Amino acid sequence: MKLTSPVALLVLLVMAGCGGSNDSFTEEYNDAVKPLAELKTGVGSSAAEFDRLASRTEQTRENLADLDPPDEAQEEMDKLLAGLEGVTRDLSAVADAVRAKDPAEQADAAKQLVKSSAEVQQAESALQQAVEG
Numbered sequence: 001m002k003l004t005s006p007v008a009l010l011v012l013l014v015m016a017g018c019g020g021s022n023d024s025f026t027e028e029y030n031d032a033v034k035p036l037a038e039l040k041t042g043v044g045s046s047a048a049e050f051d052r053l054a055s056r057t058e059q060t061r062e063n064l065a066d067l068d069p070p071d072e073a074q075e076e077m078d079k080l081l082a083g084l085e086g087v088t089r090d091l092s093a094v095a096d097a098v099r100a101k102d103p104a105e106q107a108d109a110a111k112q113l114v115k116s117s118a119e120v121q122q123a124e125s126a127l128q129q130a131v132e133g
Contacts, residue, residue, distance in 0.1 A: 025070060025131060032060065032067055033060050033063070033064070034060075035056040035057075035059040036060045045098070047095040047098040050091050050092070054091035057084055057087050057088045058085075058088045060084060061081055061088065064084070070130070070131060072133070073127055073130035075130075076127040077127055079123040079126065080124055082123075083116060083123045084120060086119065087116045087117055087120055089116075093109040
């Protein structure tokens with residue numbers, strides 16, 4: 001069984017996988033991340049597309065929040081959920097900056113999105129390690 005890993009990084013979704021020792025949780029996780037997994041790998045740069053990605057990221061966070069991870073992975077799941085909340089906020093900020101047509105605001109929002117995306121990647125790697133045991 002593979003644990004699917006969708007992470008929004010600017011306009012690219014990175015899909016990575018790993019094996020997990022908890023097949024039931026892995027299956028539930030893969031179902032929960034489908035809102036992001038179903039997006040194309042190349043997302044455009046319009047405000048509407050960033051809004052759509054923010055909405056999908058928020059839906060994914062809500063789906064994951066409903067899961068019951070293995071006890072040894074709860075802390076890592078909490079960090080992932082917090083990280084996804086940050087990515088959602090930052091995607092919305094990028095959308096707002098695009099609508100405002102403010103290059104400086106766009107650059108600041110993009111930098112924050114890169115930072116929050118990296119935090120999600122780290123949290124997700126830690127979750128994968130915890131689930132693997």
